[in-house]
Amino acid sequence: MAAKATIICFIITFLILGGIAVLIAWLADKMKTPTFSLDQAAVEDYNFTADNRLNATFTVVVRSHNRDPKYKIDYRVIVVSVYHSGYTLAYDTLGPYTAPHGADIIFTAQPTARNVMIANSGMARDVRNETRARELGFEVRVRAAVRYEVKRWKHKNYTLRITCTPVLISLSSGKSSQSTKCDVDRY
Ligand SMILES: *[C@@H]1O[C@H](CO)[C@@H](O)[C@H](O)[C@H]1NC(C)=O
Ligand SMILES: *[C@@H]1O[C@H](CO)[C@@H](O)[C@H](O)[C@H]1NC(C)=O
Numbered sequence: 001m002a003a004k005a006t007i008i009c010f011i012i013t014f015l016i017l018g019g020i021a022v023l024i025a026w027l028a029d030k031m032k033t034p035t036f037s038l039d040q041a042a043v044e045d046y047n048f049t050a051d052n053r054l055n056a057t058f059t060v061v062v063r064s065h066n067r068d069p070k071y072k073i074d075y076r077v078i079v080v081s082v083y084h085s086g087y088t089l090a091y092d093t094l095g096p097y098t099a100p101h102g103a104d105i106i107f108t109a110q111p112t113a114r115n116v117m118i119a120n121s122g123m124a125r126d127v128r129n130e131t132r133a134r135e136l137g138f139e140v141r142v143r144a145a146v147r148y149e150v151k152r153w154k155h156k157n158y159t160l161r162i163t164c165t166p167v168l169i170s171l172s173s174g175k176s177s178q179s180t181k182c183d184v185d186r187y
């Protein structure tokens with residue numbers, strides 16, 4: 001009788017400790033934020049008229065590395081914007097993509113400006129100056145709605161806010177000469 005009670009007691013203790021261990025593992029498990037870089041940027045069909053209307057077709061190649069050893073990341077929707085002086089010049093919407101754990105994904109966006117009127121005079125002056133100097137400087141912002149998931153274990157949706165700056169494109173070659181590292185916020 002006593003031996004049987006001891007065994008039952010042992011099993012219950014084992015189950016409780018096991019449950020606590022799983023709970024701690026669950027709570028301590030932190031999903032790592034992926035890293036981003038802008039590998040390449042280019043512009044075509046560029047025209048900034050005397051009355052401040054802009055045409056430009058940007059091509060931006062963004063690389064993301066999923067540093068997490070367990071979670072896969074589903075990118076549900078990605079919005080890539082070209083920012084200048086605090087305004088959006090052009091944007092493009094992409095997705096969905098999946099980045100398995102430890103993997104890189106590369107996506108190419110083509111934010112396009114067609115007859116965009118630049119009404120802000122300070123910004124128009126800056127863009128005019130850069131057009132004369134044949135070098136555009138801007139910021140690329142990426143917003144991504146993502147879902148982290150480990151099979152049968154855990155999943156969570158996040159928004160990633162990615163900022164890549166400065167991005168410099170020579171209007172003569174139509175390309176950037178170097179890649180740009182990006183900052184990432186997750187919330
Ligand atoms: C730019 O736009 C203006 C006005 O629409 C046009 O006259 C000019 O030819 C265009 N320049 C280029 C390089 O496309
Ligand atoms: C921009 O492109 C559109 C379509 O290609 C064209 O009709 C328009 O004249 C262009 N505007 C400028 C400022 O070049």
Ligand SMILES: *[C@@H]1O[C@H](CO)[C@@H](O)[C@H](O)[C@H]1NC(C)=O
Pocket residue numbers: 126129130133
């Ligand atoms: C205009 O561009 C030149 C050469 O890129 C730069 O040295 C100058 O500071 C710029 N001026 C303004 C007002 O941004």
Ligand SMILES: *[C@@H]1O[C@H](CO)[C@@H](O)[C@H](O)[C@H]1NC(C)=O
Pocket residue numbers: 074076147157
């Ligand atoms: C999380 O993402 C999935 C698709 O990946 C979607 O079906 C679900 O509605 C999202 N949940 C929330 C709370 O947004």
